[in-house]
Amino acid sequence: MRSKGRQWRDKVAIALIYPNQPSVGMANLGFQTLYQRLNQRRDVVCERVFLEIPEHGEMRGSPPPRSLPRSRESKSPLNAFDILAFSIPFENDYINILSLLSLSHIPLETQDRGPDFPLVIAGGMTTFINPEPISPFIDAFLIGEGETLLENFLDAYLKNRPTIEQKDLTPLLEIPGVYVPSLYEVAYTPDGLISERKASPPAPSTIQKQVEKDIDRFVTFYTFPKEASEFSDMAIIEVNRGCPRGCRFCAAGYLCLPFRNRSMENLLSFLKENRPREKTIGLLGTGVSDYPDLVPLSREILSLGYRISFSSLRIDRITDELAEILKKGGQKTVTLAPEAGSQRLRDLIRKDITEEEILRAVDALIRQDILNLKLYFMIGLPGETMEDIHAILSLIRKIRHTVLSHRYTTKRLGRITLTISPYVPKPATPFQWFPLLTLTGIKKRLAWLKKTLSKEPNVHVIADLPKWTYVQAVLSRGDRRIASLLKRVHENQGNWPRSFKESPINPDFFAYRSLDTDETLPWDFIDTGISKSRLLKEYLQARQQIASF
Ligand code: SF4
CATH class of the missing domain: 3.40.50 (Rossmann fold)
Structure with a gap:
């Protein structure tokens, strides 16, 4: 009441x-x-x-x-x-x-x-x-x-x-x-x-779906309170929304469209007027590295006496110039997202980066003495085989080799941290129709990667627990009938296995099924601004690519 x-x-x-x-x-x-x-x-x-x-x-x-x-x-x-x-x-x-x-x-x-x-x-x-x-x-x-x-x-x-x-x-x-x-x-x-x-x-x-057409009419800026201790000395400013790249698996990429940038003038005048007390300015956006004035904006922020940090950077945007800015900005660790180990899988997901670009980016960073790398990979992508998983190990070895080739000049070795996440098919992306890889398949890939990578010096692996991937897939592609399952989990105090057993809902129907291209999907009623036919075209192309592997 x-x-x-x-x-x-x-x-x-x-x-x-x-x-x-x-x-x-x-x-x-x-x-x-x-x-x-x-x-x-x-x-x-x-x-x-x-x-x-x-x-x-x-x-x-x-x-x-x-x-x-x-x-x-x-x-x-x-x-x-x-x-x-x-x-x-x-x-x-x-x-x-x-x-x-x-x-x-x-x-x-x-x-x-x-x-x-x-x-x-x-x-x-x-x-x-x-x-x-x-x-x-x-x-x-x-x-x-x-x-x-x-x-x-x-x-x-x-x-x-x-x-x-x-x-x-x-x-x-x-x-x-x-x-x-x-x-x-x-x-x-x-x-x-x-x-x-x-x-x-x-x-x-x-x-x-509503989007702000003109994000330049306001500035999105935030400083962190004590509770967010990891970022306590950082002020965040949003530079853009949306991402023009269209990676086929990426919900953020599709849902935050259209790609919109704030003007450098507005961002700089905001920072000059407000002079944040924090030491670091973090640039945030779905497509930060595609911000057209990234280099001049970063240089200006450095000249104001701040350090600089980026929420994420596309590998193909890490030039010598940007690596130098990262170094001057005080960045000790850089996060890169190859997503897949093999070229064929990177092409399938439309990541649009080559192995040469990955190694060139690593080389540029190491030359600036940025020795710690965080690398994001997904497993369980559509069309993936164990060969693609083996390719992750071989890519890591090449990255290590690049790092080691500088050891006489750097005198130190950094750490390579891999975050491995099982792929979950997301609504409103071209991959929405693909099923989740079975838990057995995910566990097999993860076990192999953990075992082999544990033998690589200076390489550390962080991985999500596969069982939560399954729950996430059910919630992600579920319809309103899933609400009764959520109620049961709530009654069972968070016990998902027991709730799955008790519920009349078959969770595999939502997680493991290849969705028909002509069926009505639970989220079809939302007009995201990207037509279903555009997603479908990408999906069918991906299926053709898989068939030709
Ligand atoms: S993965 Fe990154 S580059 Fe690709 S669409 Fe998503 S945000 Fe853009």
């Missing part, structure tokens, strides 16, 4: 909730910028809420917390707010939404929440990939980038507050990007495929 904090008077009180640990949420730029923007409105008060859970959370099988969740600022419980706004960047956090609601004595499902309970909304990357698995728990999703969308939503909320508080959400439907799942019915064939998706008028049949 709702009992609103008196201190907020007539303001709309929003609990902005990051359904994971504070240290993770505090380091999330999207979450923190929303918090800042909401509090800039005079008619809104926004406070932050996190799930205080042990490392890795309920998703990893830890028992959920028991205490009543409260906001950071006024220590208010969730029921004191008008709106609960979940920011959800990862599917892994779905289960934490249920924990937060139930600990707050708020019914889990929309249909059981009357006017006495806050409005529950959600946004963030996973929700505009595929919101369906959590749709029964959320009153309204905001599909797309948050800035204008959230402003428009709040304006509509304030204009129609009494109606919306009675849980009639019709006035919100005027806002492009607002998705009210309870206004849709989904029917299934006896085989479990979607046969029909019916919208109750005036709900639109398609929801258009």
Whole structure:
């Protein structure tokens, strides 16, 4: 039952909730910028809420917390707010939404929440990939980038507050990007495929993902608080959104399109006016290395007396000039993402980098005395064979050889850290139709890599646990029937194996099935701006490539 904090008077009180640990949420730029923007409105008060859970959370099988969740600022419980706004960047956090609601004595499902309970909304990357698995728990999703969308939503909320508080959400439907799942019915064939998706008028049949057309009209900037100790001396500034590269597996690449850059002038004048106290400026963006003025901007930032850091860099963009900037910027470790060991697999995923470019980038970095490399690889990619896995080892050996060839000049040896992640097929990408590789296949590849790489000096391997890959695939490609599985996992205190056994849902149907190209997919109703036919063309090309291997 709702009992609103008196201190907020007539303001709309929003609990902005990051359904994971504070240290993770505090380091999330999207979450923190929303918090800042909401509090800039005079008619809104926004406070932050996190799930205080042990490392890795309920998703990893830890028992959920028991205490009543409260906001950071006024220590208010969730029921004191008008709106609960979940920011959800990862599917892994779905289960934490249920924990937060139930600990707050708020019914889990929309249909059981009357006017006495806050409005529950959600946004963030996973929700505009595929919101369906959590749709029964959320009153309204905001599909797309948050800035204008959230402003428009709040304006509509304030204009129609009494109606919306009675849980009639019709006035919100005027806002492009607002998705009210309870206004849709989904029917299934006896085989479990979607046969029909019916919208109750005036709900639109398609929801258009919202993007900020002109990101240059505002600056996204953030400094980290104490909790995010890893970044405590860094200020982050976003340089661009979207990525022009189109790697076939990459959800971020497809979902953040179109590619948009901020002007260097605006970024620099912001930094000069505000003079952040932190020592390092981190440049952030989906396609940072494709920022057209990356080199001049970096040089200017260095000339202001800052160190510089990049969220990620494409291997083919690491020139001698950029390596020199990285060195001057104080970077001791650089992260590179070859993604696959063999050329044929890199071509298949459209990574568009050659082995020569990888080794040239390593060489340029080592010559600048940047000796520590973090390398990202995926296993279980479509069409992958053990030969491609062996190619990872051979590439690492060539990289080590390049590093060692400089040992007389550098006098030191750095560390090569490999992060190996099993590939999970993501909605709204060309690879959405491919199945997840079986857990047996993933384990076999991982075991071989761990064993062989452990014999390579100075090479360290970090790998995700395969069983969580399976859970992620189920949540990623699931439809609204998955909500009942989530409820069961919640009741079983995070015990996924037991819940899989008890549930009538067959999780393999979502994880291991090759999806038919003509079937209706659970997320097809979201217009991401990239047509299904474009994704399909890429998928069919990839299949042809696999057939010709
Ligand atoms: S993997 Fe990197 S380069 Fe490729 S589309 Fe995604 S963000 Fe862009």
